[in-house]
Amino acid sequence: MEHKKEDFSEWYNEIIDISQLTDKRYPVKGMNVWMPYGYSLMKNTDEMIRTKFYEDEYEEVMFPSLISRPMFEIEFEHIKGFEKELFWITRGGRESLEEDLAMRPTSEAAIYPMLKLWIRDHADLPKRIFQIVQVYRYETKHTRPFIRSRDIHFIECHTAHDSYKDAEEQMNLYRREWDYFTKKLCLPYMEVKRPEWDKFPGAVYTIAFDTLMPSGRTLQIGTIHEYGSNFSKNYDVKFAKEDGTSEYVNQTTFGMSERLIAALIGIHGDDKGLILPPFVAPTQVVIVPITSADSNFESFVSEIENLVRNSGFRVLVDKNDNYTPGYKFNQWEMKGVPLRIEIGKREAESNSITISLRTRKGRIKLNKDDISQIKNLLDEVESDLLNKARKILSDGIEGIKTSGQESSIKTFILCDNEKCARSIEAKTELDMMGHILNYGSKGKCEVCGNEGRTALFSRPY
């Protein structure tokens, strides 16, 4: 396998292939097949997000994938921002369609004409819905699995509120949810307020969650948008107030995608392969029996399997006789399974198991009666992954050389003025991503001397 640090791009492509997350050979450019292992990882991630959204009382819906041209053209900034990326359906069977249909690149233009019908008065607010669907973008840039594709697995929340203040509180709820999701995925992030010229088409402002990939490039893995009444004015989404007048709703959105998978592949993996966060790993515990079978031994293996499963973990016993234990160890390490249990004759006779964690060297002996320790060991993997990744990110922000390489992101104290940002862009040949809200500090703009705060410059994916 390629060395991750020497050629991240090659390593990334290779690990996705050999761990069978996705198959890139599908004959349509930029569209890949989700293989069982990759689909399971995505589905566990979806389910984590869905469960949280249910707890927080969002309702799950599913909108059609197609949007007519008139629906799109209601919001001018929005169509302008997306028109280069739309796939257009112009024919049905052998006929030309009367009205061209776009495949959704995101669902504002699909959802808001319906919100207009659903929201009548104060009692209908706040309205909070989400959907987990595929969206489609005609990407002309180089495509790459999970990072930039044309058929994208997408999670989107849309909310409507009776005031800007309530919409802002929703933005804070998103932040707390995002913090929970990324802890479970062991992903560190910068909360970056995109500059005016780079916000979502139609938004009042955009907060992006950027993470740092080992290539030194940043990857946007989530966004939350405050729309105010920009969309509701165009889509005519109003609510009747008690005094008889009516007012446009304030709206927000939260978007995440399969890029979450890209981030956890890139950030956690090593030269042995994937390392998957326990919360979403398709297999959390793999049991490798390392001796030939007799019935006592087999029943001990089954007993351990059941104990682990009944503790609530996704467990798999690798009984394949065609491979050696050593080969299997390598395979499951490559697949990123966080915890491995070896059971040999000695273990069975002493009612014990031998454990290896994907995140540290050495083996751990455990008595059968202490099997509840597995939870703590998986928690250790989770916190080790998160802490290691956080250190790399904060080193990068601080400009500290990590593992001999110079950090390829740069930060400057900067004001809000576009000219100041552009002058730094010209000097660094990096893009201004925005002000970082969860790292750095306030200070004087390094270009003009006005009030400013730490801003991120990087080469984004």
Add this chain to the structure above:
Amino acid sequence: MEHKKEDFSEWYNEIIDISQLTDKRYPVKGMNVWMPYGYSLMKNTDEMIRTKFYEDEYEEVMFPSLISRPMFEIEFEHIKGFEKELFWITRGGRESLEEDLAMRPTSEAAIYPMLKLWIRDHADLPKRIFQIVQVYRYETKHTRPFIRSRDIHFIECHTAHDSYKDAEEQMNLYRREWDYFTKKLCLPYMEVKRPEWDKFPGAVYTIAFDTLMPSGRTLQIGTIHEYGSNFSKNYDVKFAKEDGTSEYVNQTTFGMSERLIAALIGIHGDDKGLILPPFVAPTQVVIVPITSADSNFESFVSEIENLVRNSGFRVLVDKNDNYTPGYKFNQWEMKGVPLRIEIGKREAESNSITISLRTRKGRIKLNKDDISQIKNLLDEVESDLLNKARKILSDGIEGIKTSGQESSIKTFILCDNEKCARSIEAKTELDMMGHILNYGSKGKCEVCGNEGRTALFSRPY
């Protein structure tokens, strides 16, 4: 509400609207919004199917939604069968695409070019995959929610085998799975072998599962197809045998869709609204407190809620103060919740609850300690729904007048000859659906006197 028996079509549309399963007002023809209640019902159904397929060791995948024209044109019968129904994407952004892309109407043409890459030798067989996705058909007929739409929720299995015999065994596995699914959905069905001229484009033969809607029309709610090597020869899907030669795989598919929802709405519902099968009902148990609150009373209600939830049921307490208990009873009956618990002061004081089932009149008193009885009561709803629906179907097949109406399906003993079928079609003005394999009997063809068996004639949706 419309009376179901007087105008089924109107009743069907109205119940879907008022129970908020889907919203038909989406501005693209034939595409509807899955509302939270409808989406939850579909998701529970998906999950039932997914769980079964996992048990039976299918692997879940997700293919891209788009298929290029050359991929489609590999199998001539297949493209011929679908070409009138394809949505074609011809533009990306402002450019014309080099190669037109079709939105999948089903996924043979997407999956089989990849199977060619995945299957090399005997060890790769049997290969059994499934996906739960949206498919798209440019329907020119009248569209109707869940029955005929242009953006269809679809569940499809694809398998490959080393022999026709093994593929036939797969067909039997499908039958057992189908029997399980329909028991849980309380849906009776006819297993109908479609005639040669009406089989799936590219199949050796097609078995359809047809059910009878209260309109008297039949609804195809599932199909299993034996492809033999028809597709594998065209898509070049071969496996190497031990003797060094290679052979084309034998393939099968199993398809189901949102029509399962159409069937359970139509078949189980009554003039009060939906009646949902307990296994998939979004809310299985609704608790309606029928007194004003004091803290003792509220804690009793919570205790009951927790007991029901901890028994594994989806339960909801309707605490809304704006409506009377009577109004709530009607609402939840309309929504089809199978079991309702009323708790008043008297119940709380006597540690008991009052239960109503959606499928029978009268109330059931239950002591708190007997709450495990709820499982049996939900089982009663399940078997009542299934038995009632089965009787209506078998009466229909037998030509027995049900509830005063003449059965609108007809059966004849018929041979395999197309001419015989066509002559009956002309006489009855109904379509020949095929021979029924799970009802009826063998005998002499009523047209020509040759060997035959019971065949179904109906007006299908």
